[in-house]
Amino acid sequence: MSYKIKSRIWIESDKHVLLGEGRVQLLKAIDKTGSLSKAAKALNISYKKAWNLLDSVNKSAKKPVTINSIGGKGGGGAELTDYGKSLILAFDEINKNCWEFLDKQLEKIENL
């Protein structure tokens, strides 16, 4: 039996959360499904929660992360911008690096 170091990272912009674990998940689901409502269903969260998250993301980002369209063919939809795509790639990479970093720190606690 041994200890584990876990972590949560997130990106803030002007005191507001821009990206976190859940928001990245949502953006990935939007990318996959092409719509916010389908993404919400896929993640098994309410549409309201998903909408609030996405709204918050776009409000705190420097540039738009998704393009949302209302009405029209298929009722509308949501898709990631190039900026949004590169944001989640960067987030994932940083997160992974952070885990590896923390794993190395574990020995400082293991043998106390």
Added chain:
Amino acid sequence: MSYKIKSRIWIESDKHVLLGEGRVQLLKAIDKTGSLSKAAKALNISYKKAWNLLDSVNKSAKKPVTINSIGGKGGGGAELTDYGKSLILAFDEINKNCWEFLDKQLEKIENL
């Protein structure tokens, strides 16, 4: 206006949280005041919450983190073990290192 990467780290033992931001704060306050109830007051949290936290810490740690005494001179008290003291030192150091690490990663997001 720029982004910031924030983080929370915690130590788990067998799926249970051992140490986190709040628990470390509590342990420090116990160390300072010599009692759980005084520590709770100092941190402005309810005694119940403090007790639950401390109980959880001691239940998931390999060795005792505090020694609690009931009754007797002064009604009792709580004090950190050597193990507990070195745990919070290690936690603080790892946490600080993590911040510095993440700061270096920031550029990957800044100029996307």
Added chain:
DNA sequence: TTTCGTTATATCCTAGCAAATATAACGAAT
């Protein structure tokens, strides 16, 4: 102009968590 499946938004409602409260157990000192 009607249909369609979205996005967008407001309103209720509830479950679950936190705070508040109460009280028992304890043991050294007097």
Added chain:
DNA sequence: ATTCGTTATATTTGCTAGGATATAACGAAA
């Protein structure tokens, strides 16, 4: 045996974040 300030624990109360629900707005296509 009584007092004292703790630790330890149960119970009730209150609040709020989130879920459920409803519906408006939208615009392309037929």
